[in-house]
Amino acid sequence: MHSDVAVLGLGQMGSALASAFLRAGHRVTVWNRSAAKTAPLVAQGAVAAASAAEAQRSAPVVAACVLDYPALTGILDPALSSRTLVNLTSGSPEQARSLATQLASEGVRYVDGGIMTTPPGIGDPRSMILYSGDQDAFAAASDLLSALAEPINLGAEPGRAALYDTALLGIMWATLTGWLHATALVTADGSTAAHFTPLATRWLGPVAGFVAGYATQVDAGSYPGSDATLDVHLATLEHLVHASEVREVDPALPRLLHDYARRAVEAGHGADGWARIVELLRAKA
Ligand SMILES: NC(=O)c1ccc[n+]([C@@H]2O[C@H](COP(=O)([O-])OP(=O)(O)OC[C@H]3O[C@@H](n4cnc5c(N)ncnc54)[C@H](OP(=O)(O)O)[C@@H]3O)[C@@H](O)[C@H]2O)c1
Incomplete structure (x- = not known):
């Protein structure tokens, strides 16, 4: 050798x-x-x-x-x-x-x-x-x-690196598509991606902070809506669906998110926080 x-x-x-x-x-x-x-x-x-x-x-x-x-x-x-x-x-x-x-x-x-x-x-x-x-x-x-x-x-466990790899890529695609949807919305009203994007990247900081807190909730199986409840998320998601439809931006992504929130609220979890959605994702598997 x-x-x-x-x-x-x-x-x-x-x-x-x-x-x-x-x-x-x-x-x-x-x-x-x-x-x-x-x-x-x-x-x-x-x-x-x-x-x-x-x-x-x-x-x-x-x-x-x-x-x-x-x-x-x-x-x-x-x-x-x-x-x-x-x-x-x-x-x-x-x-x-x-x-x-x-x-x-x-x-x-x-x-x-x-x-x-x-x-x-x-x-x-x-x-x-x-x-x-x-x-x-x-x-x-x-x-x-x-x-x-x-x-x-x-x-x-030999499969764990590939599992984490593909899970992290899932975060990347979901985040990129969320940003692209948002960019399609603001550019429909005459803004530019360049003007909007510094605010989007600044917003990713607080969102990363939410994730850290929600990780504890997911592991505990308890999702207190102490920051924002699913009732509030559902009402706010209505605006995102509406804003997309009015601007003829594909509403499929906000409708998916709205559907998760609606199902959780209809199941009686309106006072819980967004991390409760993990239960719906698991049920789909
Ligand atoms: N590029 C990235 O950003 C990135 C990031 C993370 C992971 N990866 C992973 O890294 C791996 C390679 O990606 P890459 O970007 O380097 O792709 P690439 O530039 O297309 O290179 C593919 C390589 O695979 C070889 N190959 C293809 N079929 C083969 C076969 N039947 N027998 C032997 N060799 C074969 C090619 O040989 P020839 O030169 O002879 O065609 C070449 O060396 C992929 O699994 C990819 O998912 C890539």
Whole structure:
């Protein structure tokens, strides 16, 4: 083994990972299905492997970042046995668990990773990558992995990093769509997104504060409406639905939120706070 780490997959993300390992002074072997993508990394000091199997023999830690699990399982090799696989390919928690179980029986130490940034954020210690899986392997690799971003250890359950990753992306999409809906509303009346957005980002600060308080309520299963009741939320959501309809902005998102509030109020929870909605979300599952 002549390298500290082998990187399988040199797309946008894999190339950023390999480059960050090199900048941190590690010896890096690289492999990509299309060999031409190894050239910029070889120029930075990496060694190009002739095959995926050769790369997997070259280092104690193999970091994989390809399109999806079918692409990943297609390149894994028996040479991986006794190595640590740090899988940074996105997938579901169930895919991570299944692969971890299969690889454990083959002597591979499996760590799953969820990258919470885009390629330019790799190498920045303010970025985070979520990890779960083999705890001894994670501990041994954590110095190496800190070259990529702050490593956040979520424990031994291999699917947890993927679960948190996808849950956090859900927050991102819901927040972005809420902001875009709001922007469609204000631009319909002649404002600009640029004028509105500083107020929107300032508002995200208090909203983050609400979330911290509601986390305690969700864990306790008790949702006192001590800041604002669902009765008040429901009345206010009427305005959002109305303002959308009048401006011919798609009212689907506010109608969804209005529907949650209405159902909770009709079930007798009008004096509770917004965190009560989690019970409706759970019932849908
Ligand atoms: N980009 C991001 O911001 C970001 C953020 C978090 C997580 N991720 C995750 O990182 C992974 C890679 O994303 P990316 O942005 O780097 O994508 P990308 O630029 O499209 O790169 C895809 C990589 O997968 C390889 N690949 C695809 N099919 C393959 C196969 N059948 N066998 C072997 N290799 C195969 C490609 O090889 P070729 O070069 O030969 O096509 C390439 O190296 C994905 O799981 C993605 O969800 C990306």
